[in-house]
Amino acid sequence: MTTFTALQAREQTTQGFEQVIVERDTAELPAGELLIRVRYSSLNYKDALSATGNRGVTREFPHTPGIDAAGVVEASSVAEFAVGDEVIVTGYDLGMNTAGGFAQYIRIPASWALKRPQGLNLREAMVLGTAGLTAALCVDKLEQAGVTPGDGPVLVTGATGGVGSVAVALLATLGYEVVAATGKAQQSDLLTRLGATRVIARSELQAGSERPLLKEQWAAAVDTVGGEILFNVVKALRYGGSVACCGLTAGTAFSGSVLPFILRGVNLLGVDSVELPLVVKASMWDRLSLQWKLDLEALVTEIGLAEVPQAISQILAGQIAGRVLVRVD
Structure with missing residues (x-):
């Protein structure tokens, strides 16, 4: 004992x-x-x-x-x-x-x-932690759905949070054009240093919730907040675009029309890092320790x-x- x-x-x-x-x-x-x-x-x-x-x-x-x-x-x-x-x-x-x-x-x-993994020490592993693993899983889901850096801007919501900030850094490192959305305007410089090409206010994603479709903007997105913001992101995806969904800080409710799905062929991709099989977690950690290693x-x-x-x-x-x-x- x-x-x-x-x-x-x-x-x-x-x-x-x-x-x-x-x-x-x-x-x-x-x-x-x-x-x-x-x-x-x-x-x-x-x-x-x-x-x-x-x-x-x-x-x-x-x-x-x-x-x-x-x-x-x-x-x-x-x-x-x-x-x-x-x-x-x-x-x-x-x-x-x-x-x-x-x-x-x-x-x-x-x-x-x-x-x-040999490419990470214990401290680096916990700088990433569940947040980093989740961000990597989101990017992997988008790439499996066919998203590539040349497709256009990729939105990250909740960009100053743990998952969001790692997602911004990872996407930028992989060559994507990253637009970071945050309610913390004072953190814009940090997001720019991480690789965001543009920082927008969270309020921009809250407008138009009453409309079934919004102007096509995003080739893809990583959504860490959920709620009304998530469905507004879905409504603003470009034709065939995808959003990886992994968070709920803005709420768990999800409501809206089917129009983005049947008129624009968009994809809503759920991401879980908790009950994921260990072999899948291990593959993600290997990537984070090698080709996806971040400072x-x-x-x-x-x-x-x-x-x-x-x-x-x-x-x-x-x-x-x-x-x-x-x-x-």
Whole structure:
């Protein structure tokens, strides 16, 4: 048994939820084939929901959030992993109803872990995290649908968020003309540095919601926000265009006419990075470590566990841009 430090979300009787640093014992962790000493995690919107009591994400409290973790195997009961292996864990139930990466140790099923690709160190892997993996999956979906850099502008909504900012950087690196949409005009310079050729206000995507079709603008899009904005993006796709959908910060409701689909032949592509088969995740991580490797230091804010509660408040208030890397000391 080993004592370790963890962040824990706790329900208070009258004051909602709090996040506190606690000492735990590895004997308290759930069953699993791998015990991992976590070196880095990252803060995602889903982590903030879990940490503040959203029972659609986490059912029981107290709980340790953190849907991402990168670290070193300290104990293994399977032949596939040895003590000392460096591994990445993203998605599945980690940080949702299984104690997650905002802790010095996690214990998980071996089927959730993959060995760190040689082209990424543990820190780089968590700069990407679930957000980077999701962005890569979105770009891959668009390319599978036939989108190429010469087709025209590709829109990225929620462009200053974790997924959006990595998507902007990846698309630009691959030679696409990227238009970044954001509600944070003060971050326009950052998006330009990442490779966006144009930055537009989020409000531009909210106009015309009452119309069944909008002027054709986008060859493709990565949508991280959902809601009314997503359907306005669909209505403004060029003939045969595609949008990869992966987020819900603007809402889960999706309503509109079938006209964009039957008159312009557009495609709405769903992207999931949580329950994705591990072999597919591994292929994406390999690409992110080699031909799709990015320099994302301009996006990174690095914090320790003690600073996570403040960052949770900031991400829920829409005050964070880019990626928050959590150093687990």
